[in-house]
Amino acid sequence: MATAVKTRGRTPIAERLTSGLFLLPAALLVTALLTAPFAATIYRSFFDDRFIHQSFAGIDNYRRMFSDTAVLKSLLNTLFWLIGTVVLPIGLGIAIAVMTSAIKWGRIARLAIVLPYAISGSAVAVVWNFMLQSDGAINKALTSFGLGGHAWLLNWPMNTIVMIIANAWQSTGVAVILFLVGLQAIPAETIEAGALDGAYGWRRFRHIVFPQLRAVTVVIVGISLVNGLKAFDLIWVLSQGGPARSTETLAVSMYWETFVLQRPGSGAAVAVVLTVVVIAVSWIYLRRQLRQSY
Amino acid sequence: MNLPTGGVVTLKRREFLTGVGATSAALLLGGCGKGLQSPPGTVSFYSDNPTWKTGFADASRELKKVSGIGLDILSVPTVTSYEQVIKSQLQTSKSPDLLKWWNGYRLQDLARIGQLADLTDVWEAAATKGWIDSAIRPDCSYDNKVYGLPLHESYYVVFYSKKVFAKHGIAPPATWVDFMAAAATVKRAGITPFVSTQSYPWSFVWFEELISKLDVTFYQKLTAGQASYTDPLAKQALGLWAEMIDKGYFTSPDTDLTAAPAMLRAGSVAMYPCGTWNNQVIQAAGLKSGSDLDAFIMPTVAPGGKKSVVVEAATFVMPARAPQKAQTHRVMQHWLDPSVQKVWSAYLVDSAPNPTVVSPDPVIRHVQALVKQTNPIRVNRYWEASPPALVEANVQDLGDFMIHPGKANSVLSRMQKRADAEWAYWKQEVS
Numbered sequence: 145m146a147t148a149v150k151t152r153g154r155t156p157i158a159e160r161l162t163s164g165l166f167l168l169p170a171a172l173l174v175t176a177l178l179t180a181p182f183a184a185t186i187y188r189s190f191f192d193d194r195f196i197h198q199s200f201a202g203i204d205n206y207r208r209m210f211s212d213t214a215v216l217k218s219l220l221n222t223l224f225w226l227i228g229t230v231v232l233p234i235g236l237g238i239a240i241a242v243m244t245s246a247i248k249w250g251r252i253a254r255l256a257i258v259l260p261y262a263i264s265g266s267a268v269a270v271v272w273n274f275m276l277q278s279d280g281a282i283n284k285a286l287t288s289f290g291l292g293g294h295a296w297l298l299n300w301p302m303n304t305i306v307m308i309i310a311n312a313w314q315s316t317g318v319a320v321i322l323f324l325v326g327l328q329a330i331p332a333e334t335i336e337a338g339a340l341d342g343a344y345g346w347r348r349f350r351h352i353v354f355p356q357l358r359a360v361t362v363v364i365v366g367i368s369l370v371n372g373l374k375a376f377d378l379i380w381v382l383s384q385g386g387p388a389r390s391t392e393t394l395a396v397s398m399y400w401e402t403f404v405l406q407r408p409g410s411g412a413a414v415a416v417v418l419t420v421v422v423i424a425v426s427w428i429y430l431r432r433q434l435r436q437s438y
Numbered sequence: 439m440n441l442p443t444g445g446v447v448t449l450k451r452r453e454f455l456t457g458v459g460a461t462s463a464a465l466l467l468g469g470c471g472k473g474l475q476s477p478p479g480t481v482s483f484y485s486d487n488p489t490w491k492t493g494f495a496d497a498s499r500e501l502k503k504v505s506g507i508g509l510d511i512l513s514v515p516t517v518t519s520y521e522q523v524i525k526s527q528l529q530t531s532k533s534p535d536l537l538k539w540w541n542g543y544r545l546q547d548l549a550r551i552g553q554l555a556d557l558t559d560v561w562e563a564a565a566t567k568g569w570i571d572s573a574i575r576p577d578c579s580y581d582n583k584v585y586g587l588p589l590h591e592s593y594y595v596v597f598y599s600k601k602v603f604a605k606h607g608i609a610p611p612a613t614w615v616d617f618m619a620a621a622a623t624v625k626r627a628g629i630t631p632f633v634s635t636q637s638y639p640w641s642f643v644w645f646e647e648l649i650s651k652l653d654v655t656f657y658q659k660l661t662a663g664q665a666s667y668t669d670p671l672a673k674q675a676l677g678l679w680a681e682m683i684d685k686g687y688f689t690s691p692d693t694d695l696t697a698a699p700a701m702l703r704a705g706s707v708a709m710y711p712c713g714t715w716n717n718q719v720i721q722a723a724g725l726k727s728g729s730d731l732d733a734f735i736m737p738t739v740a741p742g743g744k745k746s747v748v749v750e751a752a753t754f755v756m757p758a759r760a761p762q763k764a765q766t767h768r769v770m771q772h773w774l775d776p777s778v779q780k781v782w783s784a785y786l787v788d789s790a791p792n793p794t795v796v797s798p799d800p801v802i803r804h805v806q807a808l809v810k811q812t813n814p815i816r817v818n819r820y821w822e823a824s825p826p827a828l829v830e831a832n833v834q835d836l837g838d839f840m841i842h843p844g845k846a847n848s849v850l851s852r853m854q855k856r857a858d859a860e861w862a863y864w865k866q867e868v869s
Contacts, residue, residue, distance in 0.1 A: 194867060195525070196551060278690035297692050298636075298841045384638040387691070388838035403522050405827045406547075 182419065189412035198409070205413035214389040215414065218397040221304050222373065222421070225393055228308035229315065229372030234364055236312065237319025238357070242349060244320075245327050254320060261317030269381030272310040273297075276382075297383055300390040307391060311378055315371060319364050326360030327353070362433045369429060373422050394418040476510035481535035481766045486520035488513035493785030500781045505772040507765050509536070528553045533759040535766040541577040541586055541753050542822030543829075543864075548755070549580035550867075555756040555763065558584045560770045569774040569792045574751050577818045586753030587773055588791035590783075592713040593805055594647065594748035594819065595733040597720055602629060602708045610734040614651070617737050621687050624708040633698045633710040634688035636837030639821065640695060642829070643711055645836050646748050646820040648675040652739045654746035654815050661823035663861040667854040668847075676850065678739070680843035691840045699723030703730075711736065713750045713819075717801055718787040727787070728800030735808055745814040750822070751791065828860035 189205050191198040209215050240257055244250030260268065275281040276296040283293030297303045330353060338352040376395040379385060385392040385400055392400065394414060402411025476482040479502070485494065494511045502508035512534075514520040527533050528548065539545055548554050561584040564570040571591060578586040598610070603620070606627055611617040621631035634644055650657040652675050659665035660672065682688065689698075689707060699720040701707040710720070714733070725731040735747050754773060756766050772778060774792045783790035787799045789806055797803050821829055832853050839849040 195529075273694070277692050277694065279693075295690070295692070295841070386638050386834055386837055387636050387841055388834045390838075403518050404830055406521070406525070407827070 185412045185415050185419075188408060189416050191409050193407040193409040195406070195408065201409060205409045206417075209410065209413050209417070214392065215394075215397050217300070217390060218392040218394055219417075221301075221391065222375075222393045222395075222418075224301065224304050225308060225311075225375045226369065226372040226425070228305075229311060229375070230365055230368045232308065232312035233315045233319045233368055234361070236316045237364065238323050238354075238361075240316065241320045241323035241327060242353065245324060254324070257320055258317035260314045263314065265314070265377035266381045268310060268314045269378045272306075272313075272378075273382050276306055276310075297391075298387060303383065303387075303391050307375075307379055307382060310382070311371075311375065314378075315368070318367070322360050322364050323357065326357045329360075330356045365433075366426070366429065369425055370422070373418070373425065394421065476535065476762075479506070480508045480510040481760075481762050481769055483509040483511050483536040483538075484520075484524060484534045485511065485513045485538040486515075486517050487538065488515050490786070493782060496785050497778055497782040500775075500778040501769055501772055504775050504777060505768050507769050509769070528757050528759065531759065531761075533757040533761065535756065535760040535762045536769065537755050537757065538589060539586060539753050539755045540822050541574070541588070541751050542818050543825050544822050545578065545586050545753060545755065546580045547826060549583075549585040553758050554585040555758050555760065555767075556583050556585065557587060557756060557770060560584070560587065560767070563771065564774045568794060569776070569779075571791065571793050573816050574749060574791075577749075577751060577822065578753055586755045587770055588751040589754055590715060590750075590752060590786055591789045591791045592715040592750045593735070593789065593809060594643070594711065594713050594750065595805055596736050597702065597710045597712065597716070597731060597733045597801075599702050599705055599708055599725070600730055600732050602705050610732065611737055613741055614737050614739045615741075620708070621682070622685075625685065625687060629705065630689050630701075630707045631687045631709055632682075632689070633693065633695070633701065633707050633712075634691070634840070635693040635695055636691040636840040637693070637695060638837070639830070639833045641833045641836035641840055642820040644679060645675070646817075647711060647736050648679055648739075650746045650748060650817055651736055651743070652678075654744050654817060657746070657817055661818070661820065663824070663857060667850045667857060672850055673846065676839060676843075676846040679839075680846055683840065683843045688840075691837070699725070714788050714802060714805055715750065715786065717799065721787060728804075731801055733801050733805055735805075735812070735814060745812050746817055747809060747814040748819050749816045750819040824857075825860050825864040827863070828857055831856055831860075 190201060190203070192201040192204070240254070244253045247253075263271075273280075277283075278293065278295055278298070280296075282296065286293055294302070296306045334352055334356065335348070338348050343352060374395055375393050376399065379391055379393060379396050380399070383391045385396040389397075389400070395418060398411050398414040398418060400411075401407045401414055405411075480498075483494065485491075491511055491513055494509060498509035498511065514523050524534075524537060524539075525548075539548070545554070561570065561575065561578070564587075565572055570588070574588060574591065575584065578584055578588065602608075602624060603610070606623050608620045608623055609616070611620050624631050635641070646657065649660065649672065653671055656665055656669070656671045660667065660669075666672070689701070698707070698710055698712075699716075700723050702710050702720065703723045703725050710716075717727070717733075720731060721727055735745070738745060754770065756763070756770060760766050776792055776795055779790040779792040779795040783795050783797050787797070787802065789797060789802055797806065817823070821833075823829075824832075835849045835852050835856075839845055
């Protein structure tokens with residue numbers, strides 16, 4: 145680090161200017177497309193909901209938001225999504241990748257699992273809606289086996305849980321691909337050495353394979369965290385956040401307040417809270433992981 | 439720029455930068471350009487209903503014949519996106535010439551901030567010719583000025599399968615007792631009596647029907663913010679609704695309404711309360727108007743109660759910043775012309791806003807005759823009858839009630855609490 149600082153200190157001014165010029169387009173784009181809208185959103189969140197002639201509202205939008213039971217439930221659902229989108233795709237992804245990597249028909253099994261990743265979130269929602277409705281495919285199948293049906297989408301927290309499962313069905317594919325890449329990068333010698341020492345099955349996976357998948361796991365957890373926090377399309381198409389706003393996540397609440405209720409100030413407040421959550425989770429996770437990696 | 443024949447395109451750095459600059463400037467200037475460009479002889483028209491595009495095109499051809507101006511139709515497929523796109527555009531110089539919009543408080547929402555053009559003269563000229571039903575004028579007005587012309591005049595009726603009714607010896611019910619008896623009869627035969635769903639936003643359909651059929655004056659006061667959701671009448675309505683839910687009279691609360699016409703055709707449900715604008719969709723499922731399908735107006739709960747019918751009239755509105763104001767005004771003057779309405783009504787298979795135009799469809803003709811014969815009080819649909827934010831949130835609560843009918847009192851209390859806040863907010867915004 146000290147060397148880096150020293151070197152930077154010696155960089156000729158012309159070279160630094162040239163580097164700055166090369167950085168400028170990216171910096172301008174980030175400022176125009178990310179930083180400026182974010183600053184505008186923070187600013188907007190302190191004004192009332194009128195479309196024109198807004199007045200300064202202080203922290204009213206935030207106060208109202210945290211006293212709204214629908215938004216509090218949305219915060220809780222966001223937490224569920226965060227846990228669900230990390231645990232399920234990663235757990236299933238690693239299990240499927242490991243179990244199918246060494247078998248002949250593994251490629252076909254993997255293809256079947258990866259395919260849903262190519263479908264848009266809205267299309268996935270339409271398919272799952274067909275399956276989860278009270279008179280949908282799942283209940284019809286259960287009934288034909290003599291088991292009772294269930295109102296999957298009507299009661300909280302079951303509706304949120306089934307949506308998380310639907311999301312996992314789609315997103316596990318990418319985890320499988322990334323874990324497979326990770327598995328291929330593991331040197332065969334380490335496996336062979338383990339085998340010579342009598343490490344097979346779970347012990348081999350636990351002590352030899354899994355530690356070497358660490359880098360790829362960091363990436364997949366990062367992707368899953370972001371996916372969980374931005375969950376929107378599947379929920380919106382499946383339930384529009386209902387019934388009674390029980391399946392909303394913060395991203396859906398933001399949309400609901402801003403575009404359905406036409407309350408831009410309140411929507412901006414939800415957006416700011418969502419951004420704070422995203423930054424906090426990413427920062428805590430990446431800081432911890434990067435510190436351990438380097 | 440040199441383009442050597444048959445060779446590779448060579449591009450000097452300066453030429454590349456000039457090209458990039460010119461393209462950026464063109465994009466920038468294009469983005470800042472004024473107004474929406476519609477082809478000559480047309481005005482730009484935005485709609486949230488892509489399925490009506492053919493009908494609008496048919497009407498546009500007739501409009502062109504009588505006014506010399508047609509419609510350049512553009513549809514935004516989802517309602518929420520449509521509202522957002524339009525509300526953003528109305529504040530810019532990119533405003534369209536003409537819009538499909540709602541009536542009532544949703545129209546007032548735009549009119550009160552000066553974003554719509556006054557169409558009072560057009561309405562009055564049409565009224566003089568007998569081309570418009572003056573009963574719906576208040577729903578198209580704000581501050582005594584008209585801001586919208588009706589696109590259709592749909593009635594909320596109960597569509598029913600004539601085959602199911604005939605098979606079980608049921609006549610179209612004229613009283614509430616008959617209505618409930620019909621439901622009980624089909625239920626005993628293993629048929630679900632009514633289509634119903636809590637899927638956003640349709641939970642209001644049974645709410646508005648039950649309240650207005652219990653006491654139409656109370657419905658008018660409730661939607662105007664002059665009565666309480668915790669009133670005994672509202673509790674009675676939800677009590678009645680809960681009783682019907684308990685008896686298994688409704689389809690599952692998560693029923694997909696797009697499947698409802700097929701259910702009616704298959705005979706798995708007997709009745710489908712909805713707006714007559716749905717007539718076209720129901721018939722598309724294979725039910726023949728008049729022979730397989732008919733409709734009646736839901737009877738009042740108390741015998742001798744004031745008859746009423748819920749009306750929905752989407753509107754044509756002209757933005758205050760419409761780029762082609764004179765041409766759009768001319769189009770509006772001819773929209774209610776019988777020759778245009780005849781074509782439009784035939785496409786829509788619904789009631790035209792011009793009362794002189796008789797629908798070619800047997801079901802609609804029957805509904806029009808019922809309205810003429812019983813002269814019910816016309817009330818605006820719940821969706822448009824109160825401030826949008828209040829309605830949007832209340833339909834979510836009604837959905838909750840449909841799943842948990844035991845929650846009636848807490849749902850009504852929440853709705854009233856919200857009504858207090860939203861009416862205060864609406865009035866504050868107006869002031």
